[in-house]
Amino acid sequence: MMAMLQQLKGQIVVSCQAYEGEALFGSVMMAAMAQAAKDGGAAGIRANSPADIRAIRQQTGLPVIGIWKREYADSEVYISPTLQDVLAICEAGAEIVAMDATSRPRPNQERLTDIVAVVRSRYPKIVLMADISTYEEGLEAERLGFDIVATTLSGYTPYSRQQEGPDYEMLKKLIVHLGVPVAAEGKIQHVDEANRCFALGAHMVIIGSAITRPQLLTRSFVTAAEQRNRCNLEA
Amino acid sequence: MMAMLQQLKGQIVVSCQAYEGEALFGSVMMAAMAQAAKDGGAAGIRANSPADIRAIRQQTGLPVIGIWKREYADSEVYISPTLQDVLAICEAGAEIVAMDATSRPRPNQERLTDIVAVVRSRYPKIVLMADISTYEEGLEAERLGFDIVATTLSGYTPYSRQQEGPDYEMLKKLIVHLGVPVAAEGKIQHVDEANRCFALGAHMVIIGSAITRPQLLTRSFVTAAEQRNRCNLEA
Numbered sequence: 001m002m003a004m005l006q007q008l009k010g011q012i013v014v015s016c017q018a019y020e021g022e023a024l025f026g027s028v029m030m031a032a033m034a035q036a037a038k039d040g041g042a043a044g045i046r047a048n049s050p051a052d053i054r055a056i057r058q059q060t061g062l063p064v065i066g067i068w069k070r071e072y073a074d075s076e077v078y079i080s081p082t083l084q085d086v087l088a089i090c091e092a093g094a095e096i097v098a099m100d101a102t103s104r105p106r107p108n109q110e111r112l113t114d115i116v117a118v119v120r121s122r123y124p125k126i127v128l129m130a131d132i133s134t135y136e137e138g139l140e141a142e143r144l145g146f147d148i149v150a151t152t153l154s155g156y157t158p159y160s161r162q163q164e165g166p167d168y169e170m171l172k173k174l175i176v177h178l179g180v181p182v183a184a185e186g187k188i189q190h191v192d193e194a195n196r197c198f199a200l201g202a203h204m205v206i207i208g209s210a211i212t213r214p215q216l217l218t219r220s221f222v223t224a225a226e227q228r229n230r231c232n233l234e235a
Numbered sequence: 236m237m238a239m240l241q242q243l244k245g246q247i248v249v250s251c252q253a254y255e256g257e258a259l260f261g262s263v264m265m266a267a268m269a270q271a272a273k274d275g276g277a278a279g280i281r282a283n284s285p286a287d288i289r290a291i292r293q294q295t296g297l298p299v300i301g302i303w304k305r306e307y308a309d310s311e312v313y314i315s316p317t318l319q320d321v322l323a324i325c326e327a328g329a330e331i332v333a334m335d336a337t338s339r340p341r342p343n344q345e346r347l348t349d350i351v352a353v354v355r356s357r358y359p360k361i362v363l364m365a366d367i368s369t370y371e372e373g374l375e376a377e378r379l380g381f382d383i384v385a386t387t388l389s390g391y392t393p394y395s396r397q398q399e400g401p402d403y404e405m406l407k408k409l410i411v412h413l414g415v416p417v418a419a420e421g422k423i424q425h426v427d428e429a430n431r432c433f434a435l436g437a438h439m440v441i442i443g444s445a446i447t448r449p450q451l452l453t454r455s456f457v458t459a460a461e462q463r464n465r466c467n468l469e470a
Binding site: 010014022029032033035037039041042195198205210211213220221226229 | 245246247249257258259264267268270271272273274275276277426429430433434440442445446447448449450451452453454455456457458459460461463464467
C-alpha cells in the first residue's frame with residue numbers, strides 16, 4: 001500500500017472520464033485516452049466505473065484510482081457513494097479506491113466509517129483515498145483511517161470555497177496539518193497551477209478536463225471567439 | 236464556395252489527427268473526437284486521410300478541411316503532396332482541401348499550379364486552402380488561385396521563422412497584403428493566442444494539439460513535474 005503511494009509521489013495522474021451521452025463515452029474510448037495519457041508520461045489514471053477501470057488497467061498496466069459516480073435520490077453524494085459501489089471498484093482491480101468523504105449524509109444512511117472498515121477487512125492492500133471539500137473534512141478523513149486525502153470536492157459542495165481555480169489555501173493547510181499525504185485535484189487547468197500544487201507539497205497532482213475532455217477545451221476557445229464576434233457586431 | 240468560407244468566419248476549427256501507432260489512431264476514435272469538438276462549439280474540423288474525412292463528415296455533419304499526410308522519398312512535402320492525394324481528399328467529400336503550398340519541390344516533380352488547375356476543373360465547388368510557411372509563399376498561393384491561405388507551416392520548413400508560439404508577424408503581414416482570407420494555424424495552444432489571431436484579422440483559427448492530442452497535453456504537465464523532481468533530488 002505504501003509502495004503504491006510512494007510510486008505516485010511527485011507524479012501526474014490523469015483522470016479519464018466520459019459520461020453517458022458524451023462523444024467519448026465507453027470503455028474502448030476511455031482505454032485509448034488512458035493509453036494516450038500513459039504515452040505522455042502519466043504515472044496513474046483516475047477512472048469512473050468498474051467497466052472503465054478494468055479496460056484501462058488491461059490496456060495500460062498503470063495503477064488506477066477507481067471511482068464510481070452514481071446518483072441516489074436520498075443523498076447529494078455521488079462519488080462512490082455506497083459500500084456496494086466501493087466494493088465493485090475494489091473488485092474491478094483498482095489499486096486505489098476514492099470516495100466522497102464529505103460530511104454530507106450518504107444514501108441509505110450508510111456511514112463512511114463502516115465503509116472504511118469493510119474495505120480494510122476485505123481488501124487490506126487497497127489504498128483508500130478521501131475526496132473532501134473542506135479542511136475539516138480532511139482532518140476527519142485522516143481520523144477515519146484514509147491513506148490519502150484529495151482536494152477533489154472543494155467548490156462542489158455548497159458550503160466549501162467557491163472559486164474558479166484550485167483551492168491552494170485548503171491544500172496548503174491540509175499538507176501542513178495532516179500526517180497522511182494530500183493529492184491535489186480539482187480545477188487544475190494549467191501547468192503552472194500543477195507546479196504550484198507540487199511546490200506546496202502535494203503528493204501527486206490529478207488532471208482531468210484539461211487533458212481528456214476535448215469538448216470543454218474546445219468550448220473555452222469558442223466562448224472567447226463568440227464574445228469577440230458579439231462585440232464586433234455591436235461595434 | 237464563398238458561402239462555406241463565410242460560414243467559418245470568426246470561428247474555431249478543431250484539427251483531429253492521430254498517426255498510426257498512436258493511442259487514438261483510427262477513424263472511429265477520430266470521429267468521436269470530432270463529435271466532442273462539435274459538442275464544444277467547433278464550426279469545422281480539419282482531418283487527415285480520406286477514411287477520417289468520411290467518418291468525421293458522417294458523424295458530425297460539420298464542414299471538413301481535408302488533408303492527407305503522406306511521405307515520399309523524393310520530397311520534403313508531406314501535407315497532401317501529390318495530385319492523386321488531393322483528388323482522394325476531394326473524393327472523400329471534404330468541403331475544403333488543404334495542401335502544402337510551400338516553394339519546395341513536390342514528389343514526381345509535380346507542380347502546384349497544375350494541381351490547382353485539375354481540382355478547379357473537376358471539383359469547382361471545393362475551397363482550396365494553401366498551407367504556407369513564409370509571407371512570400373502566401374503571396375504566391377494567392378497568385379496561383381487559392382481561396383484561403385493558412386499559416387500552418389511556419390516553423391516547419393527550415394527557412395521559415397523558427398519559434399515556439401504562433402507566427403503573428405507573418406499572419407499580420409498576410410492579412411494586410413492579401414486579398415483572400417487568412418486562417419491562423421500552427422502552435423496555437425492558449426485561448427489568448429487564438430484571441431490575438433482574431434484581433435489581427437484571422438478569418439478562422441484552427442486548433443489541434445491543444446485540444447485533441449491528450450498525450451502532448453499530459454507531456455506538458457509531466458515534463459514540469461519531472462523537472463521539479465530532478466531539482467529536489469539535486470538539492
